[in-house]
Amino acid sequence: MSSYCASRFRTLRRASTEVFVGGIGVGGSHPLRVQSMTTTNTQDVAATVKQAIALAEVGCEIVRVTAPNKTAARALKDIRAQFSAAGFAHVPLVADIHFLPSAAMEAVEHVEKIRVNPGNYADKKKFAVTEYSDAAYNEELERLHEAFSPLVKRAKELGRAMRIGTNHGSLSDRIMNRYGDSPLGMVESALEFLRIAESHDYHAIMLSMKASNPKVMIEAYRLLVQRMAEENMHYPLHLGVTEAGDGEDGRIKSAIGIGSLLLDGLGDTLRVSLTEDPVYEIPVARALAAKAQAMWRDGQNIAADRFPIDAPDPLDPFHFQRRDITDLALAPDVELGREQPPRVIVRAPSVAKLPDFAAALRSPSLKDNPPEGLLVPIADASALAELGAQTLETPSAFLGLELGATLTPDDLRPTLDQARGPLLLVREVASADLPSVDAWQQLATSRPDTTLALSATPAVWAELAPHLATHAAQRVIATVSIAATSDDRHAIGAYRDVAATLRTHGLKLPLWIRNTTAARLTGEPDFLSRLLDASILTGSLLCDGLGDLMSIETEPDAVRAVKLAYNVLQGAGARITKTEFVACPSCGRTLFDLQSTTQRIREKTGHLKGVKIAIMGCIVNGPGEMADADFGYVGGAPGKINLYVGKTCVQYNIPQKDADNRLIDLIREHGKWVDSDT
Helix, strand or coil: CCCCCCCCCCCECCCCCCEEECCEEECCCCCCEEEEECCCCCCCHHHHHHHHHHHHHCCCCEEEEECCCHHHHHHHHHHHHHHHHHHHCCCCEEEEECCCHHHHHHHCCCCCEEEECCCCCCCCCCCCCCCCCHHHHHHHHHHHHHHHHHHHHHHHHHCCEEEEEEEHHHCCHHHHHHHCCCHHHHHHHHHHHHHHHHHCCCCCEEEEEECCCHHHHHHHHHHHHHHHHHCCCCCCEEECCCCECCHHHHHHHHHHHHHHHHHCCCCCEECCCCCCCHHHHHHHHHHHHHHHHHHCECCCCHHHCCCCCCCCCCCCCCCCCCCCCCCEEEECCEEECCCCCCEEEEECCCCCCHHHHHHHCCCHHHCCCCCCEEEEEECCHHHHHHHHCCCCCCCCCEEEEEECCCCCHHHHHHHHHHCCCCEEEEEECCHHHHHHHHHHHHHHHCCCCEEEEEEECHHHHHHHHHHHHHCCCCCEEEEECCCCCCCCCCHHHHHHHHHHHHHHCCCCCCEEEEECHHHCCCCCCCHHHHHHHHHHHHHHHHHCCCCCEEEECCCCCHHHHHHHHHHHHHHCCCCCCCCEEEECCCCCCCCCCHHHHHHHHHHHHCCCCCCEEEEECCCCCHHHHCCCCCEEEEEEECCEEEEEECCEEEEEEEEHHHHHHHHHHHHHHCCCCCCCCC
């Protein structure tokens, strides 16, 4: 299995070919380019130009506009002219094309780039089940060649760029029947169109593999890069999580998918797709780009990695599989195991602030999802004595003690004798501390409901792991101490390194992902920056199948730290604690106000734990993207809504004023409705 990136431990940027969109270079040595898309009706030229200007003014470098038909495509001529006249001739426009080659042929005359969706462009998507013989499949490819070639030739003549943009939700029947609803199907769909373009010696191309599920999106991009490398293709990548939703959830999902790939060195341009005014996408995209670019290195000294590119990768990056661990009970109702969800720990700032911090955790907003562990730093014997004098009532199932370097097992023994509940002892291990590890483990195992968490750098874990394997470690959790290293290893790489080390020595210790100040990426430490850091680190690892506990220790507010932790887990698909929404960003194809509709439906259904609802403005990606959703709310015509169960439409053309209640009735009919207790 060849690797999809130069390093899984440091951000060594993938070498890609340079493609110009108008005067904006993408790939090669160019910086990451930030994109967005207008949400206006394209035929309303004035409104579309106004929104394009607003996007450019906040830092959007490439603006996309939908062209669902020839009339809209013709409007691009005036949009381009007026946008240029307003002083933005340097900002390229992209025509977004679905279904109609005739619209693409018109649009390519007016804008600098065309985006085509291979699942929709001159192809069929009716969820038909058909067995394609090789001959029949090749006939379909010949048909596609004839349909797509005129656009390729004209784009080449005019010097236009093109994005072949695969969406998980719009794979054609032909692809679905041969490859399934899979990352492999997404990649093959794009490569078919890419080969047609190359047959005409046209190379001004970039590619995307978008999905609403970050795991699917990450795997698809990785597989695309590997497959392109096998064919000596190095086209730039456009990154994005589609239908990410709005608010905190939309930002988290986008950061998980985009951030994971950026830190692996993949990506040349990106769009954060939010169900909000598109100007709000730009600060998030720019923050992600800045974090990644600060980590980029030129790819030299790759051999310094402990698991270099020519060594077997201990993790299959193309198929999700959760890491196997030893089952472990931290408390009567808090178990760790491969079939258990990752557990949430929250860290108090000090012993002195512990009572107020614990009281905050009893907030009614955390009633259904309290933290399972409460961690408190114990720097020395005086802090230990201060803790012993307190009587705590917390909603957490166990108490964690983060022990300072001067404390010994003897110092802690009286505390263990007096403790009434489960404890987690957290100890930093340096190389010189290895002989004391046995003493700490003996102390922890002397009490049936005490567990030891060992924190160390990857280098120390390389010494610690064989020691633990030899001494048959029991009730031990592994976590990573992030320290600056000469090889610029990022926090994700440090955790991957330790997981590989544990596997090498046959250790199935649970892994605790700690979002600490030391693990932060670059950027101002405001809430958005902290949210992105936590999403990238925790989400990336969870999508690799790593992580059994997690804590966000960079967030000072107790309630917000817990909520953010659960939201990151939900965004990564690792633990579902509330309604899951798949909501597309608005565009000119949208048949209703997505922002207000999404917020309204969230207010009515947001208490339905584990129910997944898709809210789609039109039919373009709707049935496909919501294939794994329980219910779908899709624009069918102006003012009309179609309701779906899975990918099957069960009610057509419902007046929008009635659609919310009809959706709730549908949820009731399928036994998934519960009344809210608020």
